[in-house]
Amino acid sequence: MKLLIPDTYGIYIPNHFWAHFDFKEWNLKKTDYLELSDPNDDNYWEAWVDLLDNAYHTDQNGKKWLLYQDGDLFTISEEELENDNNNY
DSSP states (O other), X not given: OEEEEOGGGGGGHHHHHHHHSOTTTTTOOHHHHHGGGOTTSTTHHHXXXXXXXXXXXXXXXXXXXXXXXXXEEEEEEXXXXXXXXXXX
């Protein structure tokens, strides 16, 4: 698990993600991604939830990374997530 954006950004976490991460690298639709540019946009939170549910990044080693928010925004590898689920 890796920290991407600390919760000190509060309601601006989605906007910070938009400003600092490439939508192509996270396999996102540009239209949904652009709604994160303005925290006052009516679809800001809906777009953020959609992004959290669908975004993923594949690194150069072929490992797939997903987004997870619990206050802070993290990225976690799908492999780690599956290993955690198998331990319960």
